[in-house]
Amino acid sequence: MSHVVSALVFAVALFAGVTADPASGAERLAPYGANLSQTSVSGLSSGAAMALQFHVAHSGVVKGAGIIAGVPYDCAERSLPRATSNCMHPDATHPVPDPAHLKDLTDALARAGDIDDVANLNGARVWLFSGRKDETVFPVVMDAARDYYAYYVPPDGIVYRNDIGAGHALVTEDYGDRNCGATKSPYIVDCDFDSAKALLEQIYGPLNPASAQNAGKYVEFDQKEFLPDGNAYVHSMSDVGYAYIPHVCAMEPCRVHVALHGCKQQAAEIGDAFYKHAGYNRWAETNHIIVVYPQTISRLGWGFPFYTLNFVWNPNACWDWWGYDSADYPTKKGPQIAAIRAMVDRLATKP
Template identity: 35%
Template sequence: MRFRSLRRAAQALTVLGAAFALAAAGPAVSARAATPTLPDLNITGTYVTGVSSGGFMATQLQVAYSGTFDGAGVFAAGPYDCGQGHVIKFVTCDLGLGVDDLERQAEDWASEGRIDPVANLRGKPVYTYHGYLDPVVNPLVSRAGVDFYRHFGADVTYHDSDPAGHSWPTPDGVVPCALTLPPFLNDCHNDPQREMLTTWLGGVNPRNTGTPKGTLTHFDQNAYAPGGSARALSMDSTGQLYVPPACANGAPCKLVVALHGCLSAQQLLGTAFAEKGNLDTYADTNNLVVLYPQAVSSVWPVNPQGCWDWFGYTGSDYAVKSASQMTAIVDMVHALGACQVRTTHDPHRTRTEQDRTGPKGTEQGGAGRG
């Protein structure tokens, strides 16, 4: 086990060196004109997903803001606060601080009000994906994430049977399933996004395989960053938003926050994650809005790979509600019309209720799942 972990660490350092070279070369795409703010939409449920560092960040958001997010999708990542303030923990967190300690820490932080009550996680749908050829995230780390959620009563679906590398698997992928290569969009000849959305919503319409119906736009992330500077948080000045026509016209829609991984932000890959990630295709046919926040490589904070902060490069509070990156993303979610939810439970079903006021003061509500 020690040899495998050291080998994974060496591979990670190799990728880190490549990241420095990419960062030095500058962005692969030029910045696009951005709309100043996000539109206020009729959002009736909010979900978060991500891959690699985005997968860890998705877990952080789901746990810290469990009153806001109705479900999570975690790809190639592990349990809440697995990093414990050290980037190397992404290959060894299962060998150091145990998942029991992470569970107790979450309970303590919830009791202190630093994160939402962990009781909110009970019954919430969580989809977890891990390829067994992933050279970066130890399979025990992924399993620890599943165990963490199940400890708090979440309804977890675990897909770990694909010979996938460290990637976001998608039927529109351009990398063979087993490899770990940019743009980390792998084709494993299946459809994990449909599985994830079905886990969340109970069923989905077939995806749109033709011309996109919605519009992918860029918006100003500075408007939502604490202090007004996204770059100071290692976030790009613009993010991306996909809105189908029905949602733009006021129809009730679910919101999906989708977080890219390291070396996968628009700084290097443009709109590849949105265009090939297979979420916009389902957004068109299922009334989903997809928010793509963007991290960026930076010298300070020290983040050469353009990763999301799941190990503390923005400060020691990176995993709690006061974390600067999570605060920015949640402010984006609220700007789009989603508000904190109140979850109630009975022995037969999970019901999520929203307390929200529409853009003109009218009460609106909707189910978070179903």
């Protein structure tokens, strides 16, 4: 999300552009018999927007969410200008979207069956974060995300941290840029605060102490099979996703947490900084949690073959929170949301 604005200054592209996928050799994501009802999700920036969308769309199975520098549900309402103004840099002429209006949109989608029954959110556990020095998504937008959730989630189910001088980045205890207020690649900052622990603890309750050394395995898995048409590129997703599997999860049921990177934070751009060092895995190792790290790619213009008319304007590998891929982007029918749900369902399938 932090670089969505740059899309507005380009002319219409005639040819496709794509960031190369990470190393080949991806395997089929294996089933582990995970507990589907203990699924959770979190994300930064566009990943936070997608995390909130996924939570609302699949509230029947998603126990809780961690939203870091995100936006309220369907904030953009299928408009890129609205996304980059009202939902990121609101001002007097582009006010923050009204949470009550977004609630009405949500309720209508639920009545139509496009998302799960919003009554499920009554039992949700939510952790929200906005850095005091975030100039990419103004803190007032996260205030609106809090107010949106408050329509559905009881007060004791919501924790909102906005007291740390962080920039537009994922906050860790000991990894990333030592300047906590920085907003630059890889968008991970060392603020002496463990956001992964905080959000997982809010969702799941007290955690066992973190592992000093991750003994589980990292998996590169094929994302193509989880897309409705089997074509990840068409939907601005990488052919390859990542997962961290604690050893214990091969022997007994675990929970699943989906961690979604932000714009320009995909593995093709920043390597393993997010899926190995964002702080999730050391808590997952000792708390029976499989962590899935789905991946996007950069798409700029027409795809191939041209006669398919597959035009995607996503030069910074953001998750779809304004409709670049599908008008159904915030619902269960949205291709990216459907793909993530299919990944979770695979992990919940018995071996």
